[in-house]
Amino acid sequence: MSDEPDTGRPSEPEANPADDLGRRLAEGSGIHRTASGQVDVLKTVGGIRGLVEALLPGIVFLGVFMATRDLNPALVSSLAIAVVFTIVRLLRKSGLTQALTGLAGVVICALVARTTGNARDFYVPGFFTNGAYLVALAISVFVRWPLMGLVFGFIRGEGTDWRRDSARRAAYAVATWIIVGVFAARLLVQLPLYFADNVEALGAARIVMGIPLYAMGLWLSWLVSRPAAEPGS
Template sequence: MSQHSPEDNTPKPRDGFTGLAQQMAAKNTLARKDDGEIDLLAAAGGLRGIAESVLPGLIFLVVFTITRDLNAALIGSVAMAVVFLVVRLAQRTPLTQALAGIAGVALSAFIAMRTGKAENYYAIGFYTNAAYIAAMVLSIALRWPVLGLLFGYARNEGVRWREQPARLRAYRVATWILISVMAARLAVQLPLYFAGMVDALGAMRLLMGVPLYAFGLWIAWLVSRPVTPVVPAGAKPDTTD
């Protein structure tokens, strides 16, 4: 005779990894707008997040291009990251993104100053891109494509898409699209880095940063959209996607 009460019908994770994936995906910043499309601005961290991501690198590029003074460019870049951190402290807003930003800028500045080569300001980004590519390829191989986790929760699918071959395949394709974006960054920027073309490298880093990421995310969203609306249990059909 079963010891479970009739009300105990809440779906349980099949294993620890499933539960961890659910928790991680549930914390993502992706959301849909009223028209059902992905909110790209929110996905990029909002206007403040974009500014915190772009401006330190822009300051470095502008100052170095004008003065050819590496120290001045590094000071300007780090100072801009510090300003963002101070503003968040003053406004008592979450510090995670600002702390990550200033840590990245400070490490990049340290490497460039230690080596005396301006192009090394961008070296960390290559390792970061390579790590993201490796993680996303691994997620596809394990049948947990990253964009399935992110988009699945934005679409109220949870992780149920893994039980549907067509949805799993769609999210694999979507993840490959984002991998292609990051691979394109390396393909374009690494030759500029090795050639010591700092101005061109800095410009490409900005152009292939948030704008290209947002474009790739949007294409991945369109490619992976369900053929028929995904309806959570007990909910009314959503015809906006």
């Protein structure tokens, strides 16, 4: 017999690490839904303000570099824009984490480019970021825990129950492959431009294939993985 006293209360179920991970991923994803149950792509990327903050530093860098053919003013201009966005959010006490993350990204890109003295290297950190996400997402599918299922599952209130349904598992696998395709497309298009030293085309591709392509992939991923009874479907 057990030496532990009987408190008369049922034991609490052990926490499921997968549930905890899914909950954290869902909370950190910033993904929002509309009243009809569809993914709110614009709100997910931070609205118009978030879209501008994400795109403008890269646009300014590319525009200034094309106008001056000088790396330093292009880097300074891009950093200045990112700093202004951060200061504005700090003063308004709104979404500071997003602004700091954007600023850190611009700083890292600027440091790499300044170290090598080559404008094309402003885009090098993005290659590693895209590669890391691609690998992580692909592995999640191969181990039968597609990451988009963990994220969408908690946003939709499914938790990890979708894993008990083969059709739902397959749907979330497809959804995850769609996002893998976004990162793969970026690398397939942008790496050749980088090695060709075509800064103008590389910068333009980075802008177009950044948030706009991700938003489209996210919307499609949500669409193909929606449950049959989901509102608005």
